[in-house]
Amino acid sequence: MGIDKQINKWILRIQKNSQEKSADLLISHYYHEIYIYMYKQTIDKELAMELTQEVFVRMLQRIKNYNSELAGFRTWLYRIATNKPVYYYRSRAFRQAQVVQMLEEDLFDEADFSLDIERKMELEQIIACVGQLDVTRHKIFRLKIFGEYSFSDISKMMKIPESTVKTKYYATQRFIRTQFEGGTS
Numbered sequence: 479m480g481i482d483k484q485i486n487k488w489i490l491r492i493q494k495n496s497q498e499k500s501a502d503l504l505i506s507h508y509y510h511e512i513y514i515y516m517y518k519q520t521i522d523k524e525l526a527m528e529l530t531q532e533v534f535v536r537m538l539q540r541i542k543n544y545n546s547e548l549a550g551f552r553t554w555l556y557r558i559a560t561n562k563p564v565y566y567y568r569s570r571a572f573r574q575a576q577v578v579q580m581l582e583e584d585l586f587d588e589a590d591f592s593l594d595i596e597r598k599m600e601l602e603q604i605i606a607c608v609g610q611l612d613v614t615r616h617k618i619f620r621l622k623i624f625g626e627y628s629f630s631d632i633s634k635m636m637k638i639p640e641s642t643v644k645t646k647y648y649a650t651q652r653f654i655r656t657q658f659e660g661g662t663s
Contacts, residue, residue, distance in 0.1 A: 505534050518624040519563045529562045560617050567609050607657045615646045
C-alpha cells in the first residue's frame, strides 16, 4: 500500500473513531517535516518543538473537518502550521521570551556563540519586519522562505491567484529591503 493511501486510511480512522494509534502514526509521519519548518522560522529548538506540538494539537482538534476533496492533507497541515508562528510572534509570549533571552545571553560568553546570535538576531529582525505586515503577506513570506513552497503551491493553499501571491511576496521583499537599508529595523 502506498504512503498516500496509508495516510488517508489513518485520517479516516481518526475521523470515524478517534483512533489513537492512527493519530500517533500520522503525527510521526509529519513530525520531523513540520518541526524543521518551525525551526527554520525560529532558530530555537524549544520554541520549534512547542509550536510543532501546537500544530498537531490543532490538527487533531480540526481533523474531523478535513476534506480531501478540497486540499491534500499535507497542504491542509501546512495551513495550520503557517498560522502558528505568525500568531506567536504577534503574541505577548513572544515579547516576554525576548526579555528572557536577553537576560540569558548576558550570562554566557559571547565569543562562544556570537555567530549563532548574529544569525538569530538577523532572522528575528526580518521576522519582526514581516510581522508589521498584514497576515496574508506574512503567510506568503513564511511559506515561500521557510516552507520552500512554489508560488503555485502557495496560491492553491491560500486560495488566491498566483499573480497576487507573487505581487505580495515581491512587495514584502522590497519592504524588508527598505527597512534594512533605512536602518529602521
